[in-house]
Amino acid sequence: MSQPRLVSVGRRAMATVAVAAVALSPVVVATTADAAPDRPAAASDRTPTSDFTVGVRSIDHGLGIVTLAGTGPVGGSIGIAGDVVAPEWTDAGSDGTWSTSVRVRSGERVIRVTSQVTDQSIDVPVDVLYLQPPGMLATVDGIGRKIELDGTGYPDAHFVIKDNGTTVGETDADHDGAWSFTLRGLAFGEHHIEAWQYFDGTHNGGADDVYTISGAAVVQEATASRETERVSLAGRAPAGATLRFSDADGPVLDADGKPLTVRASADTTWSAELPVPEAARFYSVTVTTFDGATELGTTEARVTVPMALTGTAEELADGSVRLAGTGEVGGVVALETESGTPVESADGQPLATTIGRSWELVVPRAVLPDDVVVARQRVNGVEQGALRLILPKLPVRPAPKPDPGAGPGVSTGNHSAAQQAAAGPITVGSAKHLAYTGDDPTMPLSIAGALLALGLGGLAGARLLRRRGAHRG
DSSP: OOSOOOOOBOOOOOOOOOOOOOOOOOOEEEOHHHHOTTSOOOGGGGSOOOOEEEEEEEEETTTTEEEEEEEOSTTOEEEEEESSSSOEEEEOOTTSEEEEEEEOOSEEEEEEEEETTTOOEEEEEEEEOOOOOOEEEEEEETTTTEEEEEEEOSTTOEEEEEETTEEEEEEEOOTTSEEEEEEOSOOSEEEEEEEEEEETTEEEEEEEEEEEEOOOOEEEEEEEETTTTEEEEEEEOOTTOEEEEEETTEEOBOTTSSBOEEEOOTTSEEEEEEEOOTTOSEEEEEEEEEETTEEEEEEEEEEEOOOOOOOEEEEOTTSOEEEEEOOOTTOEEEEEOTTSOBOBOTTSOBOEEEOSSSEEEEEOGGGSOSSEEEEEEEETTEEEEEEEEEOOOOOOOOOOOOOTTSOSOOOOSOOGGGGOOOSSOEEEEOBSOOOOOOSOOHHHHHHHHHHHHHHHHHHHHHHHHHHHHHHHO
């Protein structure tokens, strides 16, 4: 799982604020001499004069306010008309400069500026835009205590970024209007982030939203293993933060019987191993993050615990063995020897089956180990516990006479290597029939007894006939 993302769009355009930067557009200039070259000098002409100039200082496109500035005869009146909402009058100051703001409808317009002293007029074209507020996407990383902003705006516009009313940085949009900015080292809690856009000499809209920097731990991995009987959690938390764990029964305890705690490392990662509760299936753990004694937040981690493997071994009437039980639906049960070697059928195929509501394997006794077989459960290829099943005894057969020239005979019984079960806890299941005695000797003994009785009867008859023959003689 990568860092958590919280993406939000700036929810409103901000209200117009005072002009932060002044930049005059190209200035149109008309001198009084040029305006009336043939007019004789009058007393009024002896007042201080200045070239009559007009320029666009700024355009607030959202409100349709155009601010004009220029120069003219000192104290002389300046009239503003043309494509404006209402005519405007202003006077040049003692230094010959003047400025005023007028309302103009959106679109390409022309403003006519006239000096009432010289009777000169200058037409100023302006383009008031149908302006859309800038867009803003925020990626909040509460663990890293930063907010990454990516936005859109007017091409080459300048952006001022504020956090809770304080300016924290500035950036410029590129020629396509895209811009970005990252706020770092933020305090935990809410942050009102504003991005104010400036172009055409003034503030022209912006975007803002409120984001929360949470110190609550993020759980990126949550798995449970019947092989280890442990729940494994891992994720991110503020560096140096302490994490505590609890479930429906209260605090999760460590091996010493104390509440389990872990500490986030300098790179903000953490991991923890929790025991699987008895009979757990859908397990929920609350992870609480602390900065010293201050609680930063809680996170809920949920994990599905695979069902434990169960099984028995039963000898059938035909001498084969039925292995059956329950486990995780969709898992696979495979047979192994205690040393971990797969048990194969007579044709060399591994003995395995898929778990549905239950599992079952009927296997000829001859292909199984002498005493014990291990049934191992795998779910999505991951080992999830095993079961050690005691098998019925093999049929008893006469031992072959040793060949004096063949060297020592083959030993039987349990070898030390056979005692090493495969990794992981293995439970023991018992067989319903543990002994197999071979052929039943009752019939041969009965036949032998009958033959013996018949022989004895014949012998007695022969003796009787012999005595009668002797009498007659």
